[in-house]
Amino acid sequence: MGDESFTYRDAGVDIDAGERAVSLMKAHVRATYTPAVLADLGTFGAMYAPDLTGFTTPVLVSSADGVGTKVKVAVAADRHDTVGQDLVNHCVNDILVQGARALFFMDYYAVGALDPLIAASVVEGLARACKAVGCSLIGGETAEMPDLYAPGDYDLAGFIVGIVDRDKIITGANIRPGDVVLGLASNGLHTNGYSLARKLVFEVAGLTVDSVLPFGPTVADALLRVHRCYAPSVHPLLADGLVQGMAHITGGGLPGNLVRSLPEGCRAALQVSWPVPEIFTWLQGVGNVPRDDMFRTFNMGIGYTLMVRPADADAVLARLTDAGEQVWRIGTIEAGTRGVSI
Helix, strand or coil, X not given: CCCCCCCCHHHCCCHHHHHHHHHHHHHHHHCCCXXXXXXXXXXXXXXXXXXXXXXXXXXXXXXXXXXXCHHHHHHHHCXXXXXXXXXXXXXXXXXXXXXXXXXXXXXXXXXXXXXXXXXXXXXXXXXXXXXXXXXXEEEEEEEECCCCCCCCCEEEEEEEEEEEEHHHCCCCCCCCCCXXXXXXXXXXXXXXXXXXXXXHHHHHCCCCCCCECCCCCEHHXXXXXXXXXXXXXXXXXXXXXXXXXEEECCCCHHHHHHHHHCCCCEEEEECCCCCCCHHHHHHHHHHCCCHHHHHHHCCCCEEEEEEECHXXXXXXXXXXXXXXXXXXXXXXXXXXXXXXXX
């Protein structure tokens, strides 16, 4: 031991940068507040008092997720205000599957060396997506860990809580043979399949984020399209009791996610009756990726599915179209071993 003096900054953690980041975040976060938020940013615990008017037996529904390696594309493109939107929309869609409406959201942002401007840009995206669905961003954690993350890298995860009345919960138990499967359009990869996509784009094809793809957009524009949120279009249908089951098409694709909503004795028989976006056909061609792997890795243009009664299918399709969705009949429910065929 010597006389040399060390500070936290010498170990790679800059407390002043952390305080600056929080200062930049506050305006974005406060813009999502409603009267239900009882504590300001910076308290040890966030407090939320939900308005339970109209609920008979309220049930809380929660979910946690991350953005995955899509953040590496954001870092390469130096574009950081989209991944926060991705995260919130992904989580909102997850709890929407059970009929829940989002109440509040919390994030976890971990980085090697904190850049306050980048952190604030990420939080701006979180706040923008929260505000769009009436969800409050009530807190989170910013962790600076130089020994875990390479310079410039960061990770982003989040936790959402929503609410639904017990008798309005959607479990899929009422799905039965003959029901129609409707597919709502994605706008690209959303937040899944990026480990394969990055390998194909940057290693196999040898492109950069600024390269222009054969079908028009730059790599950055195509890969950073914001994960769509389906809650505004779907909630009115739930209120009218028109939906028997739903699935958010994330990791595992249509086969891995649609099956999670099916009861025993029911299988979904799907047909590719929708126009598969060019990003997927291009990726498949670049890597000679087998068809089954494509459908298990990517959403292939369908970001969310609804199972509805045949008599309701036309009305639901029309209402979703009026709400601005692209939607197709993509299959039917048949009697058989629980599963999905495409």
